[in-house]
Amino acid sequence: MKHILIIIASVLFSILFYEKSIGLNLLLFSMMTIILLAFNNSEQFKSKRIILYCITYLTTAVFVFIQDSSLSIIANVVAFFTLVGAISSDKTSIYINWINGLFSSIAGFFFRKIEGNKNKKEQLLNKDTDFLHLVKLIGIPLVFITVFVLLYKNGNPMFNDLVNKINFNFINFQWLLFTVLGYYLFSNLSQPVRIEPATSKDRSIKNDLYKTESFSEEKLKKEKQLGTTLLGLLNLLIILFIVTDIISLTTIDNSAAPAMSAQVHNGINTLIASIIIAIVIILYFFKGNLNFYAENKALKNLTYLWILLNMVLITLIVIKNQNYITSFGLTYKRIGVHVYIFLTLIGLVTTFLKVMKIKNMVFLFRINTSIAFVTLIAFSTINWDYYITTYNLNNANSYDLNYLIGLSESNAIQLKRHSLNTTLDSKSYSRIDNKYANYIKHIEHKTWQEKSFRDFNITEEEKSL
Amino acid sequence: MNLPLNLAKSSLLALVIFWTIICAKEGLDHDLFLVMLLSFIPIFLVVTIVIIGTICPIYWIAKKEHINNTQLFKTYFPYYAILAFLICAFGIIVSDFDIYLTAFFVSAFITSSQSWVWFANEKSDHETA
Known part of the structure; x- marks a missing residue:
């Protein structure tokens, strides 16, 4: 059987x-x-x-x-x-x-x-x-x-x-x-x-983490001192960085695409480095017996503060990226920045939980991979090409039409409708027309196995735009 | 480890898989017969390099640690198979599904996996002792 x-x-x-x-x-x-x-x-x-x-x-x-x-x-x-x-x-x-x-x-x-x-x-x-x-x-x-x-x-x-x-x-x-x-x-x-x-x-x-036999108060005291000094100084540094970042955010000219692009990308690079180092340092200090040391409160509070300040840093990047999107429209890279920021935020929250609830590294790995899986499933439910096209055509101050034409066939009808209602240059008009014609031809040649929900539901009016 | 027998069996298997895939697409032409026979030489060379270069070292290292063949297969084969699959799949996609390269990578994956099975089925020294 x-x-x-x-x-x-x-x-x-x-x-x-x-x-x-x-x-x-x-x-x-x-x-x-x-x-x-x-x-x-x-x-x-x-x-x-x-x-x-x-x-x-x-x-x-x-x-x-x-x-x-x-x-x-x-x-x-x-x-x-x-x-x-x-x-x-x-x-x-x-x-x-x-x-x-x-x-x-x-x-x-x-x-x-x-x-x-x-x-x-x-x-x-x-x-x-x-x-x-x-x-x-x-x-x-x-x-x-x-x-x-x-x-x-x-x-x-x-x-x-x-x-x-x-x-x-x-x-x-x-x-x-x-x-x-x-x-x-x-x-x-x-x-x-x-x-x-x-x-x-x-x-x-x-x-969970457990106290090991090598628990030594003297050794842990030295480790705590090192951790407190290091995290204290890093907190001061990140505060200074955030203040200067807020000032630069209020002074930047939103109409200059290269300046905004450079700012977002530099911000992201800073964020990547900062978060990775933050997590590595936290994991180093809270990898073992320091979690069970009675006088670790100051170090823990400084850690929480640093996680919080990194979250502020994340918020600033979100604002920059959103300004960029409002001015120049959505692209996959800009959405990718938002996704990365979201996952980074999750990473910080789970690191916070690890320190607070005295968990081990496996906990972090397990929970973060599970969240990444859920995020992937959630994001796969959205038709991004359609959403990017709709957003850019209706909401963005300016956008790159060539970028939209280069997306998958799922926005062919949207673009065709847009070309009929707007005055475009002949090259763009011709490219949209080609994309639409290819899309209709492709649907007609698809077998039942290859068809999607959209292909089954395409109307006669949409076929003859 | 009966390496010569394993190499002979693996080369023959690779030859059959490689030409079956190609003939299924291009058709069987009797002009191709001589090419098929001659192709045994490069196939044998590739199979020898792959088996001696990637499978045998694992067996030689593990032999020193007195792990029997079955244990060794169960511990290391899964990672080998995953890695080999990813490399072969990447090769097929990069070649844009070119029939000759597809046949090459498919036969490489199946042959190396089967070669592991043949090695594992041999009785290791301390199993026979």
């Missing part, structure tokens, strides 16, 4: 993806994957965590169908690895799920060959379905028969005529190979494997 299901899935895999671009097919593939995983791993599917990962995976697939963007595809792939990894071993960190999921999907077949040898029962089962032997049994005679047929063809004209009459053109070998790829993938997925000892080690590591 299991093999029949995998064979059906692999044939469907070829029907969905062979020589096709991404669209409805990825949503159907996601559904198939969940069915196959649930069928083979029914025990794991009783866990609420697995159900949640299934819903997340399915949601990302729905958004691939709706948005048809690269980001939504990336989110879907990451959610896929997360789900497969979680099935291989529940209650592990999300990054272990990713590694397990990736490994299960690409090489689970090879790994199970050795895993399967563990007990004789499985060995017997393997003997029943020894695919390598089957491949040899079919492959080697096939190679030799082909060689000899080619040789005999030259030796006998009658045999040559007979062979020439044989026509295998009705078989698409590439399609068959693609189906084999599908079989390999689904066979890997049917029974996800886990990487040891990484998985068991991750499960055994808790998030």
